[in-house]
Amino acid sequence: MATGSDQAPTLLPVPGIRLATVSAGIKKPGxxxxxxxxxxxxxxxxxxxxxxxxCAAPVTVAREHWLESDGQPRYLLINTGNANAGTGEKGLARARECCAAVAAQAGVEARAVLPFSTGVIGEQLPADKITAVIPEALATLNNDGWAAAASGIMTTDTRPKGASVSFQVDGIDCTLTGIAKGAGMIRPNMATMLGYLATDMAVEASVLQQVLAEAVDISFNRVTVDGDTSTNDACILLATGAAGNVPLDSVNAPAYVALKAAVEEVCVILAQALVRDGEGASKFVCVQVNGGNSEQECLDVAFTIAHSPLVKTALFASDPNWGRLLAAIGRAGLADLDVNRVGLYLNEVLIAENGCRAEAYTEEQGVAAMAPEDITIRVELNRGERQAAVWTTDFSYDYVKINAEYRT
Known part of the structure; x- marks a missing residue:
C-alpha cells in the first residue's frame, strides 16, 4: 500500500550530470x-x-573519498539488494574494490568515486557482480537517466520518488532535480535512506554544504515511518556550474536565498514521498505541535506521538482513540507541562482541552476526522511561541508482513 498519487514524477535533466541504470543481478536476476x-x-x-x-561499509568509504576529493567526486556508484552493512573489513574491501573498478575504467582516481548501498544487512557484497557491469554502465550514461535511476535505487519502495524545480539566479535559468528511496527503517538522523540531488548552478563547496544541512533538517529529519535510523543513510547534493553563473560563495548573497528555497522545496517533496510510500502505509499523517517553549520540545512531542505503536495502530483502524494521544504527549518529557492548557485536534475537530475531552466533541466527529487518507494531528501546548511538524504513517498488517518476510 501507499498513499497519495502514484503518478511518476517528471524529472528534468541537469546539465553536467549523466546517469546509467543497469542490472547486476545482486538479489534478483534481471x-x-x-x-x-x-x-x-x-x-x-x-x-x-x-x-x-x-554505519555501513559504503558510508565509511564514501565519507573518506568525499573528504579526500575535497568535495569534488566524479562518480556516485549505487547498488540495491545488499546493504554491505555489518560486514567488517571484508565489506570495506569490497566497497573499495567497486570504486577502484569504476576509477580504472573511467580514468579517475578511486577517491573520486563514492559508493552507496541499500538492502539486506549482514551479507557480504557480491562485488564481482557489480564490477562486471561497470563497462555497461559507463557506456550507457545519459543526460535523461533520472527516471530510470529513481526506479533503480528502490528496494521495498512501491514507486519511484523524484522532483524537479526551475529557478533563476542573476537572470540565469537553473535546474534542480532530486531522487530518493526509502519506505522502511525510516527515521533519518541526518538525511534520508538514499537521496541524490543535483543543480547546474555554480556553488562553492562550503556554501553548498550549508544549503544541504539546512534543507535536510527541515525535511528528511522530520519524517519517521518506524523510528529506525538506517545504517546506510546518505544524501548528496551536486552543483555542476554548467549554468554559467558567478559561483555562489556567500550565504548572504541573494542567490543563496533562491538556491536554498529550491533545495528545501525538493527535499520536502522527497521526504513526504518517503512517508507516503512507507511500508504498508494507508495513512499520511502530519503531527503539528504549536505553542512550545522551544522547537525541540515541539519536536519531542511530535516524535513521541509519531513513534507510538498504539497511536499508529489506531490510525490504521481509523479509530479516534484520543487517550493514546494524550498519553504520548504526557510522556514526551516536557518539564512542568500544564495539561490543563493543552488542546488536541484531529484535522479541525477539537477533541481534548482543559486536560480532558472537549465538551462539544462527539465520537462521530472523531470517526469522520480519521477517515481521510491524509490526517493532521494538531497539539496546542499554549506555553510558548515555537512550533514544529513531523510526518509519519500508520502501522498496518502489511508493515508486519513486509518486514517479517524481508529476507525471504
Whole structure:
C-alpha cells in the first residue's frame, strides 16, 4: 500500500550530470539494481551521512573519498539488494574494490568515486557482480537517466520518488532535480535512506554544504515511518556550474536565498514521498505541535506521538482513540507541562482541552476526522511561541508482513 498519487514524477535533466541504470543481478536476476551517476569535472558536492554507529561499509568509504576529493567526486556508484552493512573489513574491501573498478575504467582516481548501498544487512557484497557491469554502465550514461535511476535505487519502495524545480539566479535559468528511496527503517538522523540531488548552478563547496544541512533538517529529519535510523543513510547534493553563473560563495548573497528555497522545496517533496510510500502505509499523517517553549520540545512531542505503536495502530483502524494521544504527549518529557492548557485536534475537530475531552466533541466527529487518507494531528501546548511538524504513517498488517518476510 501507499498513499497519495502514484503518478511518476517528471524529472528534468541537469546539465553536467549523466546517469546509467543497469542490472547486476545482486538479489534478483534481471532487476535493474545498479546506478552510476557521473558529474562533470569541477562539480562541487555536499553530503550528509547516517549517525548510526553501525554505519555501513559504503558510508565509511564514501565519507573518506568525499573528504579526500575535497568535495569534488566524479562518480556516485549505487547498488540495491545488499546493504554491505555489518560486514567488517571484508565489506570495506569490497566497497573499495567497486570504486577502484569504476576509477580504472573511467580514468579517475578511486577517491573520486563514492559508493552507496541499500538492502539486506549482514551479507557480504557480491562485488564481482557489480564490477562486471561497470563497462555497461559507463557506456550507457545519459543526460535523461533520472527516471530510470529513481526506479533503480528502490528496494521495498512501491514507486519511484523524484522532483524537479526551475529557478533563476542573476537572470540565469537553473535546474534542480532530486531522487530518493526509502519506505522502511525510516527515521533519518541526518538525511534520508538514499537521496541524490543535483543543480547546474555554480556553488562553492562550503556554501553548498550549508544549503544541504539546512534543507535536510527541515525535511528528511522530520519524517519517521518506524523510528529506525538506517545504517546506510546518505544524501548528496551536486552543483555542476554548467549554468554559467558567478559561483555562489556567500550565504548572504541573494542567490543563496533562491538556491536554498529550491533545495528545501525538493527535499520536502522527497521526504513526504518517503512517508507516503512507507511500508504498508494507508495513512499520511502530519503531527503539528504549536505553542512550545522551544522547537525541540515541539519536536519531542511530535516524535513521541509519531513513534507510538498504539497511536499508529489506531490510525490504521481509523479509530479516534484520543487517550493514546494524550498519553504520548504526557510522556514526551516536557518539564512542568500544564495539561490543563493543552488542546488536541484531529484535522479541525477539537477533541481534548482543559486536560480532558472537549465538551462539544462527539465520537462521530472523531470517526469522520480519521477517515481521510491524509490526517493532521494538531497539539496546542499554549506555553510558548515555537512550533514544529513531523510526518509519519500508520502501522498496518502489511508493515508486519513486509518486514517479517524481508529476507525471504
Amino acid at each position: 532487476r535493474k539494481d545498479m546506478v552510476l551517476i557521473e558529474a562533470a569535472p569541477g562539480t562541487t558536492c555536499a553530503a550528509t551521512f547516517t549517525r548510526n554507529a553501525f
